[in-house]
Amino acid sequence: MIILNEEQVATVQAHLASAGLSESLSAELLDHLCCAIEARMEEGADFPTAVHTTLKSWPIRHLRGIQKNIRFTTKIKPMIFRFTTAAALLAGIVFMSPGFSPSPVAEVTTCTSHHNEEMLYSLTLPEKFEPPSASPIAGVEMEDILSCGYGMRTHPIFKVRKFHRGIDLKAKSGTPVLATADGKVIFAGSDGKYGITVRILHEDGYITVFAHLSEHIVERGDHVILGEKIAAVGSTGMSTAPHLHYEVLKDDKPVDPLALGRALPAGATEG
Amino acid sequence: MYSKELIKGTLRTVILRLLDREGRLYGYQMSKLVNERSQGNYQLSEGSLYPLLHKLVKDGLLVTETETVNGRSRRYYRITEAGRAAATDRREEFRRFVLTMRTLLDLQPE
Numbered sequence: 001m002i003i004l005n006e007e008q009v010a011t012v013q014a015h016l017a018s019a020g021l022s023e024s025l026s027a028e029l030l031d032h033l034c035c036a037i038e039a040r041m042e043e044g045a046d047f048p049t050a051v052h053t054t055l056k057s058w059p060i061r062h063l064r065g066i067q068k069n070i071r072f073t074t075k076i077k078p079m080i081f082r083f084t085t086a087a088a089l090l091a092g093i094v095f096m097s098p099g100f101s102p103s104p105v106a107e108v109t110t111c112t113s114h115h116n117e118e119m120l121y122s123l124t125l126p127e128k129f130e131p132p133s134a135s136p137i138a139g140v141e142m143e144d145i146l147s148c149g150y151g152m153r154t155h156p157i158f159k160v161r162k163f164h165r166g167i168d169l170k171a172k173s174g175t176p177v178l179a180t181a182d183g184k185v186i187f188a189g190s191d192g193k194y195g196i197t198v199r200i201l202h203e204d205g206y207i208t209v210f211a212h213l214s215e216h217i218v219e220r221g222d223h224v225i226l227g228e229k230i231a232a233v234g235s236t237g238m239s240t241a242p243h244l245h246y247e248v249l250k251d252d253k254p255v256d257p258l259a260l261g262r263a264l265p266a267g268a269t270e271g
Numbered sequence: 272m273y274s275k276e277l278i279k280g281t282l283r284t285v286i287l288r289l290l291d292r293e294g295r296l297y298g299y300q301m302s303k304l305v306n307e308r309s310q311g312n313y314q315l316s317e318g319s320l321y322p323l324l325h326k327l328v329k330d331g332l333l334v335t336e337t338e339t340v341n342g343r344s345r346r347y348y349r350i351t352e353a354g355r356a357a358a359t360d361r362r363e364e365f366r367r368f369v370l371t372m373r374t375l376l377d378l379q380p381e
Binding site: 003004006009024025027028029030031032034035036039058062065066069070072073074 | 297298299300303317318319321322323325326329340341342343344345346
């Protein structure tokens with residue numbers, strides 16, 4: 001029985017990563033693709049040929065289509081259903097109400113169905129990017145390992161009141177650092193006081209910054225997906241102990257990373 | 272090979288029945304089994320299989336179990352009691368449908 005080795009799996013993963021799928025779907029499809037490739041290899045094809053034939057029927061467009069389709073059937077369709085039910089109920093209440101006269105009801109119903117249709121379009125076409133709200137450390141909530149929050153604080157080295165542009169998360173040196181949303185690496189390397197740093201550009205003008213790393217795994221230009229390992233915690237640059245300095249910028253202005261999980265930001269805060 | 276419309280209308284019934292018989296399967300295994308049992312006539316596309324599986328999970332007819340196999344994480348789908356009930360209902364409905372179609376289309380058993 002043929003089983004793909006790590007390097008071969010990584011080749012397939014790279015293809016999936018370029019589609020920018022959610023982590024769980026990506027893992028599921030990775031297994032599916034690997035099984036299909038293994039089956040082709042069992043039939044006598046070599047790895048490059050098997051990969052080529054398998055991936056040919058799985059173009060990026062197709063992969064994104066699956067994700068969109070899942071989102072539509074599991075989230076948007078029920079939402080439309082609920083909306084329609086609510087509208088029908090409302091119409092029913094209006095209809096049953098004692099002060100009912102036929103003409104305004106007709107208006108209400110046509111108006112609702114029109115809105116419903118509009119809602120369907122606005123929901124299916126553009127996919128709203130959700131701001132990066134995941135934790136950069138696997139399996140740990142940011143709040144639980146927070147050593148220094150966002151905002152004004154006394155600087156640990158300079159001992160003066162300074163604005164802290166991000167949050168500090170306690171973690172051992174070498175702990176994997178994960179991408180907190182899909183995006184593209186725009187910087188990976190040494191950056192003065194920040195030490196080894198990775199910067200990722202996301203949709204909607206969001207940038208995430210990971211600083212004081214011991215190493216970076218991704219390189220500039222790489223596309224990363226939510227939950228992908230990008231670096232390891234360290235204490236490079238101006239740092240007193242191993243920790244992760246994590247920043248989220250919206251249109252180049254820092255925002256509180258912890259606030260993103262709770263509610264949508266009302267805009268960038270003062271820097 | 273059957274038309275997209277026929278596959279689309281029956282995929283849920285086929286997958287539920289398959290899981291009702293087997294208990295637990297992963298995505299690739301399902302498409303392989305269906306393909307084999309239909310001698311390649313019923314070809315389901317992954318583009319419709321995965322959205323359906325996720326929908327069935329959301330509806331409580333299936334649950335997922337993730338395991339590491341050959342160094343990769345593999346997501347198994349297991350049928351729930353509600354899923355078994357749905358599988359039986361749909362299969363029964365389809366049986367009646369086939370009989371109706373036989374009359375409507377004037378089909379003679381071969």
